[in-house]
Amino acid sequence: MTTTPTESPEAATPPPGSGPVTKTAQAAKVPQGHRRLLTRRDRLTLGLMAGLPTILHVALVWVTALASIALAFTTWDGIGFDSIKWVGLENFKELFTNNPQFWPAVQHNIIWFVALILIPTPLGLFLAVQLDKQIRFSRVYQTAFFLPVVMSLAVIGFVWQLIYNPDTGLINSLIGANEPGHYIDWIGDPDLNLWAILIAASWRHAGYMMILYLAGLKGVDPSLREASALDGANEWQTFKNVIFPTLRPTNTVVLVVTIIEALRAFDLVFVFNKGAEGTELLSILVTNNIIGESSRIGYGSAIAVVLLVISLAVIIPYLIATFRKERQA
Amino acid sequence: MSTIVDTTAATAAPKERTPVRPARILLHVFLAGAALAWLAPLLWALYAAMRPYGETSEKGYVSWPDKLSLDNFTNAFTQSDMTHYFVNTLIIAVPAVLLTLFLSSMVAFYVSRFDFRVNIFLLLVFTAGNLLPQQVIITPLYRLYLLIDIPGITMSGKLYDSALGLVLIHVAFQSGFCAFVLSNYMRSLPHELTEAALVDGASVWRLYWQIVLPLCRPAMAALATLLSIWIYNDFFWALVLISTGENMPITSALNNLSGQYFTDPNLVAAGALLTAIPTLIVYFALQRQFVSGLTLGANKG
Numbered sequence: 001m002t003t004t005p006t007e008s009p010e011a012a013t014p015p016p017g018s019g020p021v022t023k024t025a026q027a028a029k030v031p032q033g034h035r036r037l038l039t040r041r042d043r044l045t046l047g048l049m050a051g052l053p054t055i056l057h058v059a060l061v062w063v064t065a066l067a068s069i070a071l072a073f074t075t076w077d078g079i080g081f082d083s084i085k086w087v088g089l090e091n092f093k094e095l096f097t098n099n100p101q102f103w104p105a106v107q108h109n110i111i112w113f114v115a116l117i118l119i120p121t122p123l124g125l126f127l128a129v130q131l132d133k134q135i136r137f138s139r140v141y142q143t144a145f146f147l148p149v150v151m152s153l154a155v156i157g158f159v160w161q162l163i164y165n166p167d168t169g170l171i172n173s174l175i176g177a178n179e180p181g182h183y184i185d186w187i188g189d190p191d192l193n194l195w196a197i198l199i200a201a202s203w204r205h206a207g208y209m210m211i212l213y214l215a216g217l218k219g220v221d222p223s224l225r226e227a228s229a230l231d232g233a234n235e236w237q238t239f240k241n242v243i244f245p246t247l248r249p250t251n252t253v254v255l256v257v258t259i260i261e262a263l264r265a266f267d268l269v270f271v272f273n274k275g276a277e278g279t280e281l282l283s284i285l286v287t288n289n290i291i292g293e294s295s296r297i298g299y300g301s302a303i304a305v306v307l308l309v310i311s312l313a314v315i316i317p318y319l320i321a322t323f324r325k326e327r328q329a
Numbered sequence: 330m331s332t333i334v335d336t337t338a339a340t341a342a343p344k345e346r347t348p349v350r351p352a353r354i355l356l357h358v359f360l361a362g363a364a365l366a367w368l369a370p371l372l373w374a375l376y377a378a379m380r381p382y383g384e385t386s387e388k389g390y391v392s393w394p395d396k397l398s399l400d401n402f403t404n405a406f407t408q409s410d411m412t413h414y415f416v417n418t419l420i421i422a423v424p425a426v427l428l429t430l431f432l433s434s435m436v437a438f439y440v441s442r443f444d445f446r447v448n449i450f451l452l453l454v455f456t457a458g459n460l461l462p463q464q465v466i467i468t469p470l471y472r473l474y475l476l477i478d479i480p481g482i483t484m485s486g487k488l489y490d491s492a493l494g495l496v497l498i499h500v501a502f503q504s505g506f507c508a509f510v511l512s513n514y515m516r517s518l519p520h521e522l523t524e525a526a527l528v529d530g531a532s533v534w535r536l537y538w539q540i541v542l543p544l545c546r547p548a549m550a551a552l553a554t555l556l557s558i559w560i561y562n563d564f565f566w567a568l569v570l571i572s573t574g575e576n577m578p579i580t581s582a583l584n585n586l587s588g589q590y591f592t593d594p595n596l597v598a599a600g601a602l603l604t605a606i607p608t609l610i611v612y613f614a615l616q617r618q619f620v621s622g623l624t625l626g627a628n629k630g
Binding site (some may be wrong): 037038039041042045046049050052053054056057058059060061062063064065067068071078127130131133135136137140141143144145146147148150151152153154155158159160161162163165168169170173174178203207208211212215260263264266267270271282283286287289290291297300301304305307308311312315316319323 | 357363364370439497581600601613
């Protein structure tokens with residue numbers, strides 16, 4: 001559960017009238033001056049300052065990501081390096097054609113994303129718009145909606161089990177489905193469990209989206225709203241035609257955050273039913289290869305590579321756009 | 330989500346520019362109701378946790394309580410040795426937060442104050458790394474942690490199953506986000522500040538430690554709050570990289586507790602709520618920091 005670093009264009013662009021030209025000219029010039037003033041020792045310090053964190057990050061994140069790719073083309077039981085054998089595309093072939101869990105997992109990851117973008121995201125936006133009206137107790141309401149975001153997804157899983165448990169859960173107790181023979185198995189039934197988990201996931205996601213949109217709304221120029229009111233637009237028209245278009249940078253962030261959350265989804269499912277029938281996810285399949293009995297490293301890596309490819313397809317264009325904007329500013 | 334329909338009607342009402350009172354009241358009614366509904370799962374957990382198992386198994390969960398008590402909380406706390414797991418989490422989270430801030434602020438300083446060619450590339454590497462799903466790297470990482478022998482430093486003699494191993498991966502992973510946020514923040518500081526000091530012969534380290542870093546205090550506070558909560562809440566890394574129950578941080582220990590006590594949901598509810606308490610305290614105490622940290626990345630703060 002991580003936020004996405006981004007840059008909204010209006011933040012990156014200096015406010016009008018602050019003399020953007022001189023500022024950028026200066027920023028471009030001064031560092032050069034810095035560089036000339038650096039002693040050898042300074043250069044060494046700088047090298048270490050950037051080098052050490054980079055080595056740690058690259059070694060643990062990128063080298064292992066590359067190792068995942070390499071291992072995906074091998075079989076390895078993990079005992080000794082000499083048991084590593086190159087098998088080409090075998091792992092992928094087996095994954096795509098012969099693994100009954102793979103395609104359901106892909107499908108569930110997609111459903112996860114679609115559900116998050118269709119329900120909690122608009123809900124978060126709606127709540128943000130209401131809370132942005134400078135009403136009293138706004139902070140109290142915000143806190144209530146935001147509380148789940150602060151909690152561990154594992155804890156959220158346990159809390160929602162109290163609601164879904166077939167015997168003792170709130171829902172079945174309320175509707176009288178907690179008698180043997182009448183059970184509705186929210187956690188075990190493959191037709192229900194994914195949706196049950198998605199409600200818990202949405203519960204958390206809406207608060208997160210609300211905070212992102214509230215921050216976005218704070219950046220909206222109040223004069224826009226006034227102008228729109230003067231033109232006689234009602235609240236919905238103002239939102240649709242004036243406010244929402246200015247939230248574009250926030251929408252981009254929200255989209256990327258949601259895709260990444262959908263790809264990362266794991267904790268809730270693991271706590272609920274360990275990704276058993278009905279709730280398979282790519283992340284669960286990878287993890288089961290490590291903590292399950294079977295240690296098929298090459299095969300597990302192949303699933304990780306699928307996850308990596310999908311992630312990079314989102315991350316790379318997004319970062320390119322973000323950094324290009326930043327450079328222009 | 331029928332609620333959406335309810336309130337668009339309520340909020341779209343005032344066509345006049347001066348807000349009409351009834352609309353405001355309706356909005357409050359809606360928000361208060363929605364907020365209460367939002368808290369319902371937590372309140373339900375609290376209610377369940379405050380009732381003894383015997384009573385609920387006899388009368389059912391949806392029933393009037395004979396007596397509410399904190400017994401389940403004390404039981405969960407003592408029977409599962411929660412103090413021990415809280416300490417484990419502390420041993421992981423405190424160094425991880427401090428090291429992440431320290432290392433990422435150095436990278437941020439480097440890329441934001443000096444105009445080297447690799448800057449953008451370096452920042453891209455860090456930021457992209459932070460966006461990857463953890464499972465992409467876990468298989469080789471797990472093997473790597475089993476391979477690296479560090480006798481004497483950790484109980485297991487390896488990075489695997491050690492607090493050190495968890496600290497390292499948290500730092501490596503989270504520094505991507507922090508480097509990005511801090512570099513944006515540092516770029517907004519006037520260049521004259523450091524330039525003047527450099528002309529006066531101050532070393533680069535001094536610029537970083539005595540001039541730039543103190544100015545970054547607001548951003549660092551926001552990130553520290555965010556990191557504490559994220560690292561505290563981590564479930565996945567500990568699940569895979571820690572094998573001994575003894576070494577587990579609180580969130581994964583809770584997973585064991587629930588396995589052990591699955592017949593007593595009330596006790597599990599108490600354990601889950603106890604686990605959530607530290608994050609709730611941090612959040613209530615440092616709400617502003619947390620929220621600004623979260624949006625620092627999304628909208629430059």
